[in-house]
Amino acid sequence: MDKNQYLDMFIDESTEHLQAINDNLLRLEKTPQDLTIIDEVFRSAHTLKGMAATMGFEDLTNLTHHMENVLDGIRNERIDAGSEVLDIVFDSVDDLEQMVTDVASGGEGRRDVSVIVDRLGRLEQDQPAAAAQSEYETLTFDEYETAVVEQGREQGYIPYQVFVSLSENVVLKAARVFMVFEALEKYGEVIKSVPSAEQLEEEAFDFDFQAIVLSSHAAEEIQAAVLKVSEVASVICAEADMHKPVSQERNITEKESSSTDSAIAERAAEPAKHAPAGKTIRVNIDRLDSLMNLFEELVIDRGRLEQISKELGSSDLTETVEHMTRISGDLQSIILNMRMVPVDQVFNRFPRMIRGLSKELGKQVELVISGAETELDRTVIDEIGDPLVHLLRNSIDHGIESPADRESSGKPAAGTVRLHAYHSGNHVFIEVSDDGAGINKEKVLQKAISGGVVSEEAASQLTDRQIYELLFSSGLSTAEQLSDISGRGVGLDVVKNKIETLGGTVTIDSSPGEGTVFSVQLPLTLSxxxxxxxxxxxxxxxxxxxxxxxxxxxxxxxxxxxxxxxxxxxxxxxxxxxxxxxxxxxxxxxxxxxxxxxxxxxxxxxxxxxxxxxxxxxxxxxxxxxxxxxxxxxxxxxxxxxxxxxxxxxxxxxxxxx
Amino acid sequence: METTAVGDVKLIVFQLQDEEYGAEVDKVRSIERMQHITRVPGTPDFVEGVMNLRGVVTPIIDLRRRFRMNKRETTDTTRIIIVQVGEMEVGLIVDSANDVIDIQQSNIEAAPDSAAEADDSCIRGVVKLENRLLILLHLEKVLDADELIAVENLEEHREL
Missing domain, CATH: 2.40.50.180 (CheA-289, Domain 4)
Structure with missing residues (x-):
């Protein structure tokens, strides 16, 4: 197999899974008792492991494997999902991210993971190892599913458990699964599948899967229907025992000489649901870029045609050119739309960053994100990350006070940083606001005067807003102690420059004791x-x-x-x-x-x-x-x-x- | 000098005033006829402006003025040599571009000291052929962005 062909897909998908793990871990930290979250983390980790192993990234596989063990421990309530445990898991995710980044930049994805693996290993051993449960072939039903089955029975529908084995040289597993499900749905309702529908779609299984179907037809009919799907090796259909797994000896119909005893990999917690079929395709960003470039050429030629038609004064030509102008206008909005991506792509890495940052600074910070679905052109998205990181760091470092200070001024110990994006006219606004101490005007002025940014006379005439604007001049940092978060000499002036090169603007507003708002205005598109x-x-x-x-x-x-x-x-x-x-x-x-x-x-x-x-x-x-x-x-x-x-x-x- | 190994070097030969210059062929993207150039304000006087090179906005500099020679009116033979150095593509206006020749690496001699000093070492060396002398350009130096900024600052000072 030519691995390169799959490398891009691997990078995309593993980045997505890592992001999902990060998001869910943060959720888990807030609601440790919610085991469905850990299930999701576990699934992402498991898929990641599978992909890494297929691609031959050993260190990645190794680390994910150990992380998965710990996650499994949390899931089975052997390990307590406390802050220290999560710290280690977060650290492993960091390592994983770096390995994936390395792969993305053409590396081998190698990294010394022994330390972190060791820490994970210790976590596993600290806890009494539960007897390895067999996850295989056990179908568990939750209350909802049992209820559905019971109800079905009353109406004459029999729950069938269908084991399907695909032949081992199957090419498009997901497609076959889809066809099997389609066949099944002609006879009844699929209420559950193992692995879950999503995993099946992602091909996260070997060759076998099972489904529970409520049907009024006979087992043989269903079996025959599924067997008609090509590349299905064997099908077993039997009435499901709601408590015991179906024995595999019953009703085997062999299509080819292949055995069916390979294990079914996963137990799924949710009922099978068919993901809403929004049809999407992944397109390489380079192709969109070259489409845009070609379109730009077209716009230039369009301008030229408009000019020529004006000079010639031929009505036929003018009409055609006008029509072309309209069409290319539509085309333009479609192309621009295709390049729009939600700011979530930038925002999603912030919760993780804020968590680390607040720990480091000994502050309690809650990040509230809204409007993450707001869309911006990809070129803007690519550039806006760093300035936003800087503004957020600035808010936490300079804005939010220490918990003790906050309590003494009658505020909750935990500060809130809001990241709000919204769309207005031809612009997108992103606001970073905190409920911290606000900007100390005196201190800013002092600094500005001593730094030679303004003269003393000029300073006395400045309005509040103008004083805040001084923060954007170079060489001004008001944190008394230089932390390594902000105040490294690269100040808000860098942020301002960056945003202005993007054709945007940034403004500050602040009220003492109540907090500060940085408002960034960006154009929807640049090109x-x-x-x-x-x-x-x-x-x-x-x-x-x-x-x-x-x-x-x-x-x-x-x-x-x-x-x-x-x-x-x-x-x-x-x-x-x-x-x-x-x-x-x-x-x-x-x-x-x-x-x-x-x-x-x-x-x-x-x-x-x-x-x-x-x-x-x-x-x-x-x-x-x-x-x-x-x-x-x-x-x-x-x-x-x-x-x-x-x-x-x-x-x-x-x-x-x- | 980057390469001292013995070997052939292909040069584009062009004319400025009565001197013959050479630039390595692998750095030359194309040779264009004169066309409309848009002036860019606030640039040193040797920057002629920008032009549309098949959809790419390309800066053009007047090599005569870059070397502090007198400006000359555009004629039929005037050419713009598009060179690429690093990521930059820049056009150089020359009196004419007439030849491509092969020379031996070993034929390149160091520039006379006085010339090197006089022209900010934009000269990489000279090549003596039977009855002509080629000045080999140091393109990186010709297009040195620091030089551009230095000149800009100089001009701003003059304005004040």
Missing amino acids: IISVMLVEVQQEKYAVPLSSIIETAIIKRSDIWSVQQQKVIDFRGHVVPLLDLTEFFQVPVAEEETDELSVVIVRKGEKMAALVVHRFIGQQEIVLKSLGDYLKNTKAVSGATILGDGQVALIIDCNALIQ
């Missing part, structure tokens, strides 16, 4: 944006529509001067005027006129009026980078290719407004 094309002298520039408030024509006589700075009065606001010809040093080619075209843009609450020469119009454009060589170009966030094949620069309004 295709709507812009207003303008001409400055003879050069074309694109201004993102998201920054534009409106466009206007003003008279030269309406321009005022305040301390050498030209301003205009725009709807009651004094707005500074910025001549793009001057700012971008554009070669002058136009005569001065009495009237000026201005684009009013904003950054947060600040505004500016950009003087241009002509408005060309609104257009969807594909954002392209200027490349590494020109990465430090000021006030230009990128470039785009216009319909005529020329490059136009995109103005970064955030950098224009100071």
Whole structure:
């Protein structure tokens, strides 16, 4: 078997299982008595072990095996799922994660697991080892299932236990299982399967499985129906004894010469349920990326066609181009949608991180996540993780007080950090808020003054919000003790820069004693944006529509001067005027006129009026980078290719407004 | 120098003023005719701007000005040599690109000291052929981003 073919699948699935283990362990910690959770953890671990073994990752298999033993101990109530035990399990999950990461980056997935295996081993031995129960062939029914069976009996339905063995050279196990179930359902209702339906779907079994069917038909009919499914080696169908397992001697029908005594691997706790059939396929992200790239080419050509059709003035051509524009608009929203992923992908690693962090800092923190289903473009998702980690760490390190401090100020000992995502207009907002001490303005000012960020005179005139904004300037950390969580010199300025390169903004609000809110605003997508094309002298520039408030024509006589700075009065606001010809040093080619075209843009609450020469119009454009060589170009966030094949620069309004 | 082993090196030969330069063929992606270049504000004067190279926005620098020679009007022979260094793809405007030649690694001589100093060691060496002298470019140095920033800072100072 060519392993590489399955490697991607292995990495994807094991990452998912590890995430599930992490999530469930956290749940388990909160409700240790809930044994269904440990069942789920156990199942994930078991599947993981199976996959790792198939792929030949020995260390992974070894560690999962020992972890599974401990989990089994917890499940059978031999081991108490206390904090220390879970710590060790969490540590093993960390190790597993690192091994999977190693595999993903092309490594062998090797790692010295002896220490952790030893710790796990000790956990197992500390507890009296229960006699290894045979998990095999025992079918247990819970109350619900028994009730269903009893009820069925009253209505003349007989519970049959169906053993199915697939032939050993079966190719698509899951598909065969599906066909078997389909066959069974023609005769009655499948109420349970061992292994569970999910495991069957994931092919987490060898060749045999069993199902309990409520049916009014005879056992032979059912048996014959299942046997018709190809690649089924043998079927045994017998009335189920609700207390004892069915003996396998009854009613064997051999289809091929194959035995049926191989064990059935797992006992399932839940009744078989058919997962809602949302049909999905996994698509490699690279393919989506290249689809997007191709589409971008198409958008550029579309712009070109629009221009040509305008020049030619042929109505047939114009009509066709308009139709194409509509279709490609739809196509665009579909492609963009496909690339949208829920922020949960980023959020799901935070509970685990917060747990470790609060232990490390001796604080009690509860993380409340809401809106994790909010979707963002994958490119944004990939980049947003680090800044959020930083904000969360910041909240716990600087925001949440120690339990003693909290109690003395009348708050619950455990602090709450909220992570809230929501969708609004063309943006997604992510808020990180805590109910900690709030920002100490005095301390921020002191630091800022001593660090030379602001002068003392200037400091006295700052509004609260402006003081908070100081936190984003480089070299400012207000934690008195440097912990290794935050305050490593990389401050909130890094967060701000990162978010701004993503085309977003971040703001702070805080009230003393009640906490702090960091609000991050992000664009839904990065690659295709709507812009207003303008001409400055003879050069074309694109201004993102998201920054534009409106466009206007003003008279030269309406321009005022305040301390050498030209301003205009725009709807009651004094707005500074910025001549793009001057700012971008554009070669002058136009005569001065009495009237000026201005684009009013904003950054947060600040505004500016950009003087241009002509408005060309609104257009969807594909954002392209200027490349590494020109990465430090000021006030230009990128470039785009216009319909005529020329490059136009995109103005970064955030950098224009100071 | 990276390689001192004996062997053939393929060079693209191009002209700047009355000098002949060479760049390794494996670093050259393509040679383009002059086309529309969009000026990028706030860059050193040797950065001509960016152009659309088959859908990729590519920075273009004027090699004459990079080496502090006089600017020349575009003619029929003017070419843009697209080179790739690391992850960067950059176009170099040259007077003309006329030849591809093979030279022996051993024919490369160190640049004369004065020249090396004068031009920020953008020169990797010289190659003497029968009746011509080729200047072998050090492309990494030509496209050194630090140089770009240094020049930018210099210009900002001048503005103040």
